[in-house]
Amino acid sequence: MSIEIRDSPQFYLTAPSPCPYLKGRQERKVFTHLIGERAARLNDVLSHGGFRRSQTIAYRPACENCKACVSVRVPVADFVRSKSFRRTWTDNQDVVSDMRSATPTSEQYSTFRAYLDLRHADGGMADMTVLDYAMMVEDTHVNTRLVEYRLTGKNLPLNRQGEGPLIGVSLTDILADGLSMVYSFYEPEMAERSVGTYMILDHIERTKTMGLPYLYLGYWVEGSRKMAYKGRFLPQERLGPNGWDRVEK
Template identity: 90%
Template structure:
């Protein structure tokens, strides 16, 4: 009897569905499973090739007539801390961040739920339950962390661990060549603080401290207001037909 051992990943193509970023467009994705001992190495390789992770799936766009989704990463050693970014840091001096194990909590889900209801009430994640959220966080075969952002200061309500109010969370993968921000959310009432920007700036600093070269931000989509913010973090590299192209402005 012969036994066939398949070490190569198997890739699949989804059926067309409405694009969440560009009105009137259809999207398709190519995907594979990230499971078992090979998951970490495979996730590293595929991330370098423009794939993103969602639980135990790695995927990337495979649209037939559109190439608008472009993978973006920041070479953190060269990142320019402009005046706008420095203002964001100054405005949030009372915010502390902590990278910890990928363990879901009801406190996180409350923030997640508020974020979805305010910013993505008609999106594909709108009906996610607390169990769905737990799966999003825990269902990973790679090195995944949570980065929590909390207020600090006198006269603030504290949780049972003595921590200040939670205002933002990032689900983050640690790759061989950088950090990858898988999914981030924050309290919608904190819009004036630019918490989304703060979380990216914090991840740039964390990547630098780890001695890793890149922060992966996912897809930048030209023409999409939802994704326009990613173009602000310069210089950056965008994945094209010939590899990663550097963009200075």
């Protein structure tokens, strides 16, 4: 019995803090640790229940008077690109993506830093150093990868490995039933290419190729401009009181 107690996850509740998505509201989270041999299996189960991972922590909102944060996943076999998605896909045909080990690089951090400085200068991650970034990538007990996105073509500067300019990165977990985009960032100068959208479209294709049914996108937050984009990837499933509900439009 003592072994069962020790191996069972323990859940904790954070104190109230300002909500990063909806002005004037407070947020609380329930969380547990993802460590040891059972971390990957626990991450699978909790992801299916609406949790997200940050390093060795799995968390989900537990706000008393607000249910705005809704877990979203895309059933990739049914996804059909809209006209705007087809245009984004075409506009980025000179981009190659590569899934590799979760190993941080200075090149990635440079893009990460530029992204934070322009898009999230007042956010909770604004002061992250290169060591903080390395911890974000490496501190994992689950099956985690980095997907890099680079430009190809003539007359482009190449790095020491002969690769073109890095324009985007996604920290991605491989789950039993899909891929989960833990955190993504891109070169702000490439915003007109809709690189963030392209990375999701690419992950949908990767999920299909790997024979997995779902791409987990995290939380869609009604009323939040930061999270509104997630509602565009249809059809999708949103986690409600009775399980995952399909949304067509």
